[in-house]
Amino acid sequence: MRVLLSTYGSRGDVQPMAGLAVRLRGLGVEVRVCAPADEEFARLLGGVGVEFVPAAEPMRTTVSGAASMTPEGLPQRAAALVAAQYEVVAAAGEGCDAVVATGLVPAVAAARSVAEELGVPFAYVSYFPTMLPSPHHAPHPLPLFPFPSDMTDNRALWELNAHSFNALYGPGINAHRMSIGQPPVGDIRGHVFTDRPWLAADPVLGPWQRPSELDVVQTGAWVLTDERPLPAELEAFLEAGEPPVYVGFGSMPMGGSEDVARVAIEAVRAQGRRVLLARGWAGLGPVDDRDDCFGVGEVNQQALFGRVAAVVHHGGAGTTTTAARAGAPQVVVPQIVDQPYWAGRVAELGIGAAHDGPTPTFASLSVALTTALAPETRARAADVAGTVRTDGTAVAAKLLLEMVGR
Template sequence: MLLSAYDSRGGVEPLVGLAMRLLELGAEVRVCAPPDEEFAKRLAGVGVEMVPTGQSVRDLVTGKTPPSPGGVPRRAAELVAAFYQNVTAAAEGCDVLVATGLLPAAAGVQAAAEKLGIRYVYASYQPVSLPSPHHPPIPRPGRPLPEGVTDNRALWEQDAADAQAVFGEAVNSHRASVGLPPLDDLRDHVFTDRPWLAADPVLAPWAQPAELDVVQTGAWVLPDERPLPEDLVAFLDAGTPPVYVGFGSIPMRDPGDVARATIEAIRAQGRRTVLSRGWADLALIDDQEDCFVVGEVNHQALFRRAAAVVHHGGAGTTATATWSGAPQVVVPQGADQPYFAARVAELGIGAAHDGPTPTVESLSAALTTALTPETRTRATAVAESFHADGARVAAKLLLEMVN
């Protein structure tokens, strides 16, 4: 099996879970992922072969890679070519190719599957990425949803046209170069009429009826057995449960202001803070002993010891926090994050922050909700219903496809 993603850590981590379950069932697995060191280290740590593909996602997100002269179309063309070439080279002996992540990267994987005659599966980590009459599409960069249009079907038709306009030329030029026919509906071709949804059905359900025959497997999570660092354990043991703050791969516009606002809001609640650096490179605002900064750690273990988790609402972090039973405050920055913020609030397992920029006042109000005993009780109950076997379900389905 070959699994692929061009995504941040939250998009690569589910492939770790799926890869491990496939290995347990006797399958051979490779993963195509961005060449960032943290991805390579994570996959090597569980014994999964990684094929570095494309540019560093972290460098792109944090601005270390300068914008290319051709902008998005040029970058899309590079992604299609890189994933096609690397997947084709790595797919020897493979029975199924699984694609997740950005559309042009997935298009490269699908083109490789077509050329090689190998089965192909597209998987999404959130329902709102897939066309449905029950929700609107996520706006594409530089392509806001048309004002005044409330018909979701019309919005999804516009989204298909936008995807074609942004990525169509790059994808079709590459397909022509390898002897494949052009696509006039790139998005739906890549998604297929039977995409998979790797998300927990309580946290992120697929609404029926719908035109797509979506296979919801449950979230692709894996129990993380890595111990927490000794100094972090000492901090946790030294007082009451802290509030975790981290925004993952989101760079954040003013990281200094964000760190100050969050720490002061947490202090106003009489709580201690664990601050995750993340790609925003958040840092402590003073040397008081009620705050501790961390880098890469076992989120599952840490969240279980947190009074609440303040985060950006990415699919991976939201799933981990929900599975851990930690009350949440979601400060959405874009993409699928407003959806997960709304779901956390609707489920009663936390609060959705209003807007992407936390202030002391706004975050204090959200924490007041998240830190109630009622929210903790509800978060515990939802955690008990979390479908933690999604990776095993998906692995079995993949093997059934080839046996």
């Protein structure tokens, strides 16, 4: 049996797919993962022995290109992505018995076209509940299509969201479908998400609320077990004093925040804590030569987060789940898409603080850190850690095998 896992997004999109790939491989399934052509993803997948098929272009190239693009150019960019992704996925999908996809909408649409062409089952997966239509939450506004300020009804907002999907993505997706002999679709969102999407989020951290019109299958989060040791220099820093506060924003450039590293360092120091800075795409690093601050690159967060006083991060699904599993209090500084949702969940669960807005200042970060570093927050984080499931990839692998068997 052979399965193709297709994603086009940041590390938060790729790493869960790697986790599922490893689980499937353990069951004797041959797996290929199609992901952006960034070197870090090649290293990630190669490091766990999973076949990597580089997609259209690196994600960093896409992010930098989108930042300089006029809004009017987004439909054309979406059309180009679906065509480029289709070529790669079609070649990678040869001989596959199923296709699972996530990431940017045009890339998912391309993967579904490949599954149709092959005549094999297709599954769409979301890593957070608010991507999927529900009367219990509002959708995320799409570029070019802000919501009217006086519209608050979730059902009305989702109806508007469906029209926005058609307007932004429909022309490119349907033009490509017709070019390869497939019929156009009238409901782009429904076509991409399917009527039975998978939700790879922990039921405690990101529960799917019912009733709902969609038959959502919640598997639990897809976690790739990381067995790498921490670098010796980092171990020495951790052993040299009290647990530090980790600050890292993953794949977020944090372009709207001036000198975010200095702001974070000063706010953490004001709490009497040491600082551990993760460079990430924001390029964070120490601002002086004091020995209470240490900078790291990409490290094993699963091994690290149980040894820090708190985790200050952007609110990606993976980082939120890893910190929660470790029992580490969190400060979420949300930037885009699902990150405000995860910030809200962290605050609601009492396992940390949701920073007010995407741009931290000394004052605002100090307020959030005071909440996260309180003894009652750490106690609550430890309690919640014991409820976070670790079987998400096993559940998803079983679903996939059953789907192919039918």
